[in-house]
Amino acid sequence: MTFQVSVQGTELRFPCEPNESVLDAAQRAGFEIPFSCRKGVCGTCKGRLVSGETRAYAGDALGDADKAAGQVLFCNTRPRSDLVIAPRSIGKADPFARKTVDARVFRLTRLADDVMLVHLRFPAGIRVRFRAGQHLNLILANGERRDFSMANPPRESDGAQLHIRHVPGGAFTSSVFTELKRGDILRAEIPFGDFMLRDSSKPILFVAGSTGFAPIKSIIEDMVLMGVARDAWLYWGARRQPGLYSELPKKWASQNPRFKYVPVLSDEAALGIRHNLVHRAVLEDHPSLAGFEAYVCGVPAMTQAAHSEFLAAGLPRDAFFADAFVTRADVAAAGP
Numbered sequence: 001m002t003f004q005v006s007v008q009g010t011e012l013r014f015p016c017e018p019n020e021s022v023l024d025a026a027q028r029a030g031f032e033i034p035f036s037c038r039k040g041v042c043g044t045c046k047g048r049l050v051s052g053e054t055r056a057y058a059g060d061a062l063g064d065a066d067k068a069a070g071q072v073l074f075c076n077t078r079p080r081s082d083l084v085i086a087p088r089s090i091g092k093a094d095p096f097a098r099k100t101v102d103a104r105v106f107r108l109t110r111l112a113d114d115v116m117l118v119h120l121r122f123p124a125g126i127r128v129r130f131r132a133g134q135h136l137n138l139i140l141a142n143g144e145r146r147d148f149s150m151a152n153p154p155r156e157s158d159g160a161q162l163h164i165r166h167v168p169g170g171a172f173t174s175s176v177f178t179e180l181k182r183g184d185i186l187r188a189e190i191p192f193g194d195f196m197l198r199d200s201s202k203p204i205l206f207v208a209g210s211t212g213f214a215p216i217k218s219i220i221e222d223m224v225l226m227g228v229a230r231d232a233w234l235y236w237g238a239r240r241q242p243g244l245y246s247e248l249p250k251k252w253a254s255q256n257p258r259f260k261y262v263p264v265l266s267d268e269a270a271l272g273i274r275h276n277l278v279h280r281a282v283l284e285d286h287p288s289l290a291g292f293e294a295y296v297c298g299v300p301a302m303t304q305a306a307h308s309e310f311l312a313a314g315l316p317r318d319a320f321f322a323d324a325f326v327t328r329a330d331v332a333a334a335g336p
């Protein structure tokens with residue numbers, strides 16, 4: 001039996017099979033709900049179930065407070081009845097918005113022992129659009145995909161600059177440090193994601209773990225280019241000092257009195273650098289987060305801890321935005 005899914009407050013509806021996720025059904029019908037991992041790990045597809053019976057499978061990026069508020073993950077929610085849903089956003093997918101291109105490796109720069117700046121150039125004559133904070137999919141020779149965020153602002157859109165961290169044992173990121181060279185071609189589908197600055201005047205907390213700095217750098221540089229003036233803090237965390245691989249945040253702070261930079265190390269003490277988990281350093285400085293917007297990017301354990309602890313500190317649920325840098329290990333741990 002096919003069920004109907006309606007979107008609260010709109011005329012939008014689409015059919016969904018009992019064994020199909022709401023996310024898959026929406027995409028089949030030509031609608032776009034934000035997603036990333038499709039496995040219940042990252043929380044990107046989170047939204048509210050207004051009414052109806054569902055079952056969930058595999059993975060669980062929801063905390064107890066989310067569940068109590070009727071939140072579900074549309075990538076792992078299948079219908080048992082007709083549903084009414086309230087996703088964070090939904091729209092008609094634009095078939096021309098996303099492109100698959102053969103990008104050329106223009107430059108490789110080692111930013112730290114385990115972080116490579118991979119500068120890709122898109123083919124001449126093809127206009128590739130993305131918004132600051134979004135990511136692309138690299139399509140590997142075996143058809144597998146890997147997500148990486150653009151670190152450059154969209155105005156420099158003849159290419160993409162990626163900050164790629166080597167994941168020990170990781171098939172693709174290992175090859176970046178051993179085989180990839182200037183001139184190589186990487187197939188990329190671009191853009192994906194809704195980790196983007198919202199239109200608001202609230203002060204901003206940017207929270208980055210390691211290469212989670214990449215999309216935040218894109219957003220901050222875009223704010224400068226667009227003349228967006230808001231109070232903002234960047235908390236950038238790494239295990240050890242080389243993990244804070246860019247001096248740019250210091251420059252932004254020296255040029256803009258409304259921008260504050262707080263570097264944080266979790267595994268070692270260093271002069272002038274906070275010693276803590278990055279999201280805890282935020283809470284040390286801002287025990288009440290009621291008036292803020294938070295943009296958080298890094299490994300899933302960090303984004304999930306930040307989500308629950310920031311909400312407990314008064315951050316409104318609709319003022320938390322995150323990209324979780326999920327790997328295949330996280331997906332495998334989430335189950336089939």
Ligand SMILES: Cc1cc2nc3c(=O)[nH]c(=O)nc-3n(C[C@H](O)[C@H](O)[C@H](O)COP(=O)(O)OP(=O)(O)OC[C@H]3O[C@@H](n4cnc5c(N)ncnc54)[C@H](O)[C@@H]3O)c2cc1C
Pocket residue numbers: 036037042135145146147148149150162163164165166167168169170171172173174193211212214215323324325326327328329330332333
């Ligand atoms: C939206 C998004 C944006 C991202 N942006 C960035 C970015 O800008 N910069 C960045 O550095 N990273 C980013 N990431 C993370 C990045 O996508 C991963 O680190 C990358 O895909 C790893 O690829 P890999 O082939 O090297 O590792 P994989 O082959 O995927 O392996 C990762 C780890 O999992 C283990 N593993 C593999 N298969 C299994 C299995 N079946 N069971 C158990 N363990 C397994 C491997 O041994 C390894 O330790 C992003 C992720 C997302 C979702």
Ligand code: FES
Pocket residue numbers: 034035036037038039040041042043044045046061073074075076
């Ligand atoms: S896309 Fe659903 S949790 Fe990641």
